Amino acid sequence: MEQDQLVVGRRAQGVREGIVDVDVHPTPRSVDEIKERLEMPWRDRYQGERRAFYNNPVHGSRLDSVPPGGGPKGSDPAFARQQLIDEYGVAYAILISRTFCNIHPDPDYAAAVASAFNRWLVEEWLEGSNEDGAFKGSITIAQQDPALAVEEIERWAGHPQIVQVTMDSGARMPFGQRYYYPIYEACERHGLPISIHPGTEGMGINHQPTPGYPTRYIDWHCSMSLAFQAHLVSILTEGVFERFPGLRLVMVEGGVAWLVPLLWRLDSYWKALRSDTPWVRRPPSEYVSDHVRLGTQPLERPDHDEHLRQLLEMMDAERVLMFSSDYPHWDFDSPARAFPRLRDDLRKAIFSGNARALYGLG
Amino acid sequence: MEQDQLVVGRRAQGVREGIVDVDVHPTPRSVDEIKERLEMPWRDRYQGERRAFYNNPVHGSRLDSVPPGGGPKGSDPAFARQQLIDEYGVAYAILISRTFCNIHPDPDYAAAVASAFNRWLVEEWLEGSNEDGAFKGSITIAQQDPALAVEEIERWAGHPQIVQVTMDSGARMPFGQRYYYPIYEACERHGLPISIHPGTEGMGINHQPTPGYPTRYIDWHCSMSLAFQAHLVSILTEGVFERFPGLRLVMVEGGVAWLVPLLWRLDSYWKALRSDTPWVRRPPSEYVSDHVRLGTQPLERPDHDEHLRQLLEMMDAERVLMFSSDYPHWDFDSPARAFPRLRDDLRKAIFSGNARALYGLG
Numbered sequence: 001m002e003q004d005q006l007v008v009g010r011r012a013q014g015v016r017e018g019i020v021d022v023d024v025h026p027t028p029r030s031v032d033e034i035k036e037r038l039e040m041p042w043r044d045r046y047q048g049e050r051r052a053f054y055n056n057p058v059h060g061s062r063l064d065s066v067p068p069g070g071g072p073k074g075s076d077p078a079f080a081r082q083q084l085i086d087e088y089g090v091a092y093a094i095l096i097s098r099t100f101c102n103i104h105p106d107p108d109y110a111a112a113v114a115s116a117f118n119r120w121l122v123e124e125w126l127e128g129s130n131e132d133g134a135f136k137g138s139i140t141i142a143q144q145d146p147a148l149a150v151e152e153i154e155r156w157a158g159h160p161q162i163v164q165v166t167m168d169s170g171a172r173m174p175f176g177q178r179y180y181y182p183i184y185e186a187c188e189r190h191g192l193p194i195s196i197h198p199g200t201e202g203m204g205i206n207h208q209p210t211p212g213y214p215t216r217y218i219d220w221h222c223s224m225s226l227a228f229q230a231h232l233v234s235i236l237t238e239g240v241f242e243r244f245p246g247l248r249l250v251m252v253e254g255g256v257a258w259l260v261p262l263l264w265r266l267d268s269y270w271k272a273l274r275s276d277t278p279w280v281r282r283p284p285s286e287y288v289s290d291h292v293r294l295g296t297q298p299l300e301r302p303d304h305d306e307h308l309r310q311l312l313e314m315m316d317a318e319r320v321l322m323f324s325s326d327y328p329h330w331d332f333d334s335p336a337r338a339f340p341r342l343r344d345d346l347r348k349a350i351f352s353g354n355a356r357a358l359y360g361l362g
Numbered sequence: 363m364e365q366d367q368l369v370v371g372r373r374a375q376g377v378r379e380g381i382v383d384v385d386v387h388p389t390p391r392s393v394d395e396i397k398e399r400l401e402m403p404w405r406d407r408y409q410g411e412r413r414a415f416y417n418n419p420v421h422g423s424r425l426d427s428v429p430p431g432g433g434p435k436g437s438d439p440a441f442a443r444q445q446l447i448d449e450y451g452v453a454y455a456i457l458i459s460r461t462f463c464n465i466h467p468d469p470d471y472a473a474a475v476a477s478a479f480n481r482w483l484v485e486e487w488l489e490g491s492n493e494d495g496a497f498k499g500s501i502t503i504a505q506q507d508p509a510l511a512v513e514e515i516e517r518w519a520g521h522p523q524i525v526q527v528t529m530d531s532g533a534r535m536p537f538g539q540r541y542y543y544p545i546y547e548a549c550e551r552h553g554l555p556i557s558i559h560p561g562t563e564g565m566g567i568n569h570q571p572t573p574g575y576p577t578r579y580i581d582w583h584c585s586m587s588l589a590f591q592a593h594l595v596s597i598l599t600e601g602v603f604e605r606f607p608g609l610r611l612v613m614v615e616g617g618v619a620w621l622v623p624l625l626w627r628l629d630s631y632w633k634a635l636r637s638d639t640p641w642v643r644r645p646p647s648e649y650v651s652d653h654v655r656l657g658t659q660p661l662e663r664p665d666h667d668e669h670l671r672q673l674l675e676m677m678d679a680e681r682v683l684m685f686s687s688d689y690p691h692w693d694f695d696s697p698a699r700a701f702p703r704l705r706d707d708l709r710k711a712i713f714s715g716n717a718r719a720l721y722g723l724g
Contacts, residue, residue, distance in 0.1 A: 057638045173574035174581070201573070210592035211563070211571040212535035218638045219536070219599040222631050225623075226588045230572035237581040257623030261587075261673070264662035265617055269584050272693065276419045276580045300626035302676070310672045311623070314664070331634065 015362035016134060018091030019335055020355035023197070023252040023295045023324035024084065026095050026125045026135075027061075027074040033124070037116035042109055049100035049113065051203045054220040056330055065328030074328035077125050077135070084327045085134050088335040091352070092361055093327075094136050094163060096197055096252070097121050101142045102168045103204025110142035111152065118156055126161040136359065138166035138195060144205075146182040153183070157190040163359040164193045164250065169227045170200030172207055176234030181243065188246040193293075193358060195250035196231060198224035228254035229262050232292070236266060239279035241287045248358060252295030252324050260314045263288060289316060293358055295324030296350065297333040305340035318346050322355040377724035378496060380453030381697055382717035385559070385614040385657045385686035386446065388457050388487045388497075389423075389436040395486070399478035404471055411462035411475065413565045416582040418692055427690030436690035439487050439497070446689045447496050450697040453714070454723055455689075456498050456525060458559055458614070459483050463504045464530045465566025472504035473514065480518055488523040498721065500528035500557060506567075508544040515545070519552040525721040526555045526612065531589045532562030534569055538596030543605065550608040555655075555720060557612035558593060560586035590616035591624050594654070598628060601641035603649045610720060614657030614686050622676045625650060651678060655720055657686030658712065659695040667702035680708050684717040 028034055031048045038046055065083065067076035074080060084090055097120075101113040117140050126137045139156045141149035149167075156162050165187050173179055175196070187194045201224060202208030209227040214220040228251050241247060263285040270277070270284050302308055312321070325333050335351065342350070356362060390396055393410045400408055427445065429438035436442060446452055459482075463475040479502050488499045501518045503511035511529075518524050527549050535541050537558070549556045563586060564570030571589040576582040590613050603609060625647040632639070632646050664670055674683070687695050697713065704712070718724060 057635065169573065171573040174572055174576060176581070177574075177577060207572075207574045208569070209571065209573040209588075210536055210569075210596075211531065211533040211589050212539075212569045214536060214592075214596060215539060215600065216638050218631050218635045219538070219595050221635075222595050222599070222628050223592050225627065226571075226591055227573050229588055230576075230585050233581050233584050234572075234576060237584070238577065255623070255627055257626055258620065260669075261617070261619030261623065261662060264619055264664045265587065265660075266584050268660070268663060269580050273419065273580045273583075276578050298627075298630070300623060301630060302622075302626045307622075307672075307676050310669075310676075314669050314672075 016091035016132060018089040019323060019351040020092045020094070020361065021084065021090050021325045021327070021335070022094040022250065022322045022355050023297060024093040024095050024327045025074055025098055025329060026077070026080070026121060027072050028120060029071045029075045033120055034113070034116045037119045038112055042112040045109065046113065049103060051100065051103070051200070054217050057217055058330070060330055061328045062330060062332055077129055080327070081134070084325065090134065092134060092136055092355070094138065094359070095121060095125055096138045096166050096195065097140050098199065099140050100200060101140070102144065102170060103200050103206060105205050107142065107144035107148065110144045111148040114140045114142040115152055115155070118152065122156070122159060126159070130161065133161060135161065136163040137161050138164045141165060141167050141183065143167055143171060146180060149183050150186045153186040153190065153192070157192060164195050166195040166197055168200045169196050169198045169224065169231060170203055170206040172205060174234030175231040176236070176238030176240055184240065184244045184247050188244045191246070193248040193250050195252055196228065198227060198253050201227050225254040225258050229258055232262065233266060236284040236287055237277050237280060239277065241291045242279055242281060247291060249292045250295065250358070251292065253297060253326060255298055255300055256294045256296055256315065256321060257300040257311050259288070259294065259320070260311055289319060292320065293322050293354060294320055296321050297324040297326045297338070298331045299333055299338050308340055309342070312346070318349045319354065321350045322358065323351045378453035378494060380451040381685060381713040382454045382456070382723065383446065383452050383687045383689070383697070384456045384612065384684045384717050385659060386455040386457050386689045387436055387460055387691060388439070388442070388483060389434050390482060391433045391437045395482055396475070396478050399481045400474055404474040407471065408475065411465060413462065413465070413562070416579050419579055420692070422692055423690045424692060424694055439491055442689070443496070446687065452496065454496060454498055454717070456500065456721070457483060457487055458500045458528050458557065459502050460561065461502050462562060463502070464506065464532060465562050465568060467567050469504065469506035469510065472506045473510040476502045476504040477514055480514065484518070484521060488521070492523065495523060497523065498525040499523050500526045503527060503529050503545065505529055505533060508542060511545050512548045515548040515552065515554070519554060526557050528557040528559055530562045531558050531560045531586065531593060532565055532568040534567060536596030537593040538598070538600030538602050546602065546606045546609050550606045553608070555610040555612050557614055558590065560589060560615050563589050587616040587620050591620055594624070595628060598646040598649055599639050599642060601639065603653045604641055604643060609653060611654045612657065612720070613654065615659060615688060617660055617662055618656050618658055618677065618683060619662040619673050621650070621656065621682070622673055651681060654682065655684050655716060656682055658683050659686040659688045659700070660693045661695055661700050670702055671704070674708070680711045681716065683712045684720070685713045
């Protein structure tokens, strides 16, 4: 693939060329877009689930992502196309709705909200003005009832623009545990990766994955990558990829550099403590290489680019990383500016090849 | 300092030359050694606080640390001298008692247990057979009542062999929060570093610092370093070192490599979110450089030594790291074998210079 094809998205024989952005957030134009897709009694109860604290002290989304015609930031597919797809030559944007459904104690309500968001995503973003298929969608599931989550996966898995299942890293239980296995079985059966996204840690019914509650947005947000690490340790030590050899996991918005020290630590513990987890047959890092991919945002940028390049080398970034921008959120990583200079093959793998292979995008 | 002086501990003008080991664990010969130092009614209640789960599935301490005369592993000061001090040329071993007092709901009981352990440590390890002062002690405090913790610090701070205060990373609240400030004030006033040691995460009254409870020892133990990271983020974002400019923090037994990606992440968040924490005047990594030291054990050992050396470079190991063995625990790091080849000056800083400077050991 030539460099100019990498940076200019275009349509060719059904396969679009250009970069792939694996973390883009569509937003409803109003609460009503979700309410009208909810049955009663949930329709009357829904007011838009939001967190009451740990809000960004300035603004949670780019100020310039307000659509020209008005409405919430990131709520107009046409404007998102202009600002992301066209601006940066994005061939495919993997859409992940932010529903906050998993903070609610009621499993039926949570499942209804997830389902309404999925219907909205399909109708407003994946069909309609998406003839070129640049927008690909994620099935949101509520974790409160894995059986209902599986029903939701069955409902949408066959849609041609659906490429994965997504759930929040805010949770009551680490993701390696058996509670989640029906979800993983359904993902594996449909060939859909499961993506994990942060943002509901310590909210509602979710455990706070630090030693007690952080005080403010900065420490809460900084600690999101700790939840990712804990979930990954759990998934690897429970042998999830031995039970579900076709399962693939995507972790977005937790940064990437932590992967290196975590796997050093975990591999050495695995060697010393194999009697604790005999079902883990290979060094945990090998499962990561085969089954796990990380979205790059928010990419760590140390003072010395060389330090980041060394970390990327250590984590086998050429295989494991996929570019993500987090459009339209405040800490958006620009495809043009977020990375230091990379080797051409590494850049292509991160910005296009790895995501195309994972999601079957040609 | 010559190389032979580095590896052979010896006495000279009151200053011992040789390496410094900042994490060594003394163990009571029996529960009675603590019971006899407890007042009633605590004496009758004490049975030796222990965790009921997340026990090492094989053994928690080196099998060869059983004293020749019998008794629990690591319970004979003379044998510990032989096996650690003499064997490896350790000039100073910083002793940290493992009391498990902070898992208990009763603050008075917890403080009494901490106090009994401190009396025991002073009488059995720091006085008696410690004429050369090779053993230095840490004041254990129970976190349940900071006022009682301060009393305990006052009780022992003047002892010539006491060099720091220690508390567990298992906690109900992140360590940057105001609850702990009386403790930090006392540490600062007495010029004693505060050390943080893992092992009671998720036990008794302590929060589990992952998204729910891990299943087994391996994932629980691997996640200890996540608690360290969360505490450090809290301490840095709350501006603890601006409030207590003389306070120094030591983190032992959480590994070291995580420091690099964590500070990359935190420094960039600090830049973006300064309105959330205006009292943090400098990049968080600068406070680490000035106030925080990490014990090296369990040192990460990736397949390629060069990768570890690169990480050590990135974290300014020459300033930040202090060798620790965790004697006599199962994952003991040998001074002779735990590290890859290092530059001479880096090795001297880690094995001796940094700890001597921090603890005023000459």
